[in-house]
Amino acid sequence: MITEEKSEICLFQKGHVSLLLVSNIHKMIHHKSEEKRTRYSNMDIGYVSQNIYLYCSANNLSTCACGLINFDRLNEILDSENTGKKAMLVHPVSIGKDYDNEPNK
Incomplete structure (x- = not known):
């Protein structure tokens, strides 16, 4: 897929997993104006x-919504112009500092 290209963007290297939140404007057909979409x-x-924050908190994971990323590059990778997919936010997720390999009690 596009994993190799995304790995060039340093934020994707910070967490164990990085979640890229994408909006698909083409699927929002019930809203006519660009402003509403x-x-x-x-x-x-x-x-x-x-x-994502709630899940991570409940499962001893760390995350932070990151908006200071190269959205232009991500949208280029997603072919945003043709697909309508727009990169909106990234959440790197890592194991929390107090992780002890035991399930929540």
Whole structure:
């Protein structure tokens, strides 16, 4: 897939796993204006980001929503112009510092 190209972007090297949150504008057919599609895709990304935080917190994982990345390069990799897919946010995820290999009690 595009893993090799994404690995050039340093943020993807920080965590054990990096989650790239992508919005597909072409699938938002019920919103006619670009402004509404942008507004709702931003809200949806916020909901997903919050769920990532909640999951990580509950499972002793560390994460941080990162917006200071090269979105232009990511959108180029995603072929955003043709696919409608737009990189919105990245969440590197790592094992928490207090991880002891035991499930939550």
